[in-house]
Amino acid sequence: MNEKAAGISEDWLSLFLGIFIFMVSLGLFVGSDLLGWGISTKIWTDPTKAMSTVSSKFQPVKGEIAKIDGHKLTLKLADGKEAVVTAEGDVASLKAGDTYEKKGISGMTALFLTYAAMLIVMLVGARLMAINVGKFAVGFTVLFWLSYLCWFTGHYAHIAATKNQLAGFKISWALSLTPEAGFIVALIVGLLVGNFFPKLSETLKEAARPELYIKTAIVIMGAMLGLKAAESFTLASAVLFRGFCAIVEAYLIYWAVVYYVARRYFKFSPEWAAPLAAGISICGVSAAIAVGGAIRARPIVPIMVSSLVVIFAVVEMLILPFAAQIFLWSEPLVAGAWMGLAVKTDGGAVASGAITDALIRAKALEMAGIKYQEGWITMASTTVKMFIDIFIGVWAFVLAIVWCTKVECKPGEKVRAVEIWQRFPKFVIGYVATFLLLLFICFPSTKAIAPVDSEIKKLTTEIASLEKKLVANPADEAAIKTQIGHSKDLIKSLNSSVKEQKDMLSKAKLATDESNTFRVMFFVLTFFSIGLVSNFKKLWEEGIGRLAAVYVICLFGFIIWVGLFISWLFFHGVKPPVVIG
């Protein structure tokens, strides 16, 4: 027989890819901006202005010099806006009023570079997985460009702009779906291709790997969340601990109820009911496969359950974030945790968290004028999902022991503890590593900056009140001006006392922004791929109705609502930090 070489799993590959991109982004700490050329997409009315490089260092710029401060030039651009650039080389010959031009990378070139870099990295990955590299390259190329087109479309101002941005874009209406609408567009186009264009879908099959893309994105996202955790350590530890608590129900309450319903009311055998309960209640595909393996079910069982899970995750992704925006905008982290608990695939849950993050922040700004910091809602979804994933191996092990010793006792069959490790999702290691590394790098800086910032805030308020006094009591002008001057000097010296720490933080922010470019692209690829692999027609032909009935009843009748209750129980009143200014 012709044996095919077995490659590494998607799980391990996502860990390597995520860590690789993260490590490259850290080049900034040693003075090398290695990912600044990545594509960044902005909300647009004029498509030619939508794309640029993520780092301003690589962007072309041309304008009239308004101010020169050492190597820092303030330019007045053609559209009337100002931009500060760092000029390289000799600046002695420059003077205010001159035209300054710096060549850089155009948005289109940045997009091609991003595609080329991702293709190369993914082809190495395909080789490591021992899959057909040629087919993967073709599939990935089509997938990348279609996905980006969806992402770009989602940034159209009439779709994405929130109410406070309408004037800026000179438009009178918008759907206010935020730029994350691009994810929804990708999902819908993926669904259309997967269900109505079978030939194209077949071509893309080798590259349509939503779990690989989302896991890689999650590893990269760990760094961004680590930085956020460093900035608000108490809140981050609360989110982490509460996320851990929330998963208790996923295993103990959800699983037991779904198993009971499937067995008692739908007359499924234990072989079908156990993976089905795991798929519906815990974590979709991986849980169904792990539990199916643990109880020695035939392969068809977890495969059918997994297909069903993917289909329902799509339905949830299209409904739940919008429901959360309407009903939970005043409890952002409840909404985030709810996505993690209710949407049953890694891709679906984290992606729904990202959409919810954008939708709720837009709604809170519109309704209450509160500008929540980006990412915390996604962090709640990811944390809950991570903990669920971590415990799949443990739960599969427990069920394996129960099945092996009590339900179906087969002679000579043993359950080994090493199975916990075998079923442990390896990409979680990458997420934890990038999270902790950024947390440890940034925490000393944020700790030093926090009291200084609070002192500066006090002094700024003091200056404002002195300036009011100055208008009211012109007779005391000299004394008040001295006081203002003293306060301003204090602010200057306070700022310079933490200059090193602020530099460190701005490098960390740029590094996470740059790796985030790739995280976003992996997210878009996830959405498109989920749509692509969700073949409703095929499942219907397979006669999946009875299985789907259990799913619908348990998911919409029980899981979503209990998930909401548990999320509320642990996360209500916990709010993300507010952006000031």
Next chain:
Amino acid sequence: MADDPKFSEELKKMEYEPLSPVENKLIAWSLGVGVAALAFFYWLSKTFFPGGH
């Protein structure tokens, strides 16, 4: 693939097995521990990990 078992046929073949005492026990224990742990964790998170705001 031609040899793949059809899902609908597999479902038809499935015979009904009533819930065994072991399964009932597993469900009851799972729910009981779940609810108890929920109460305990709620107290723990309120006490040691307040929201931070």
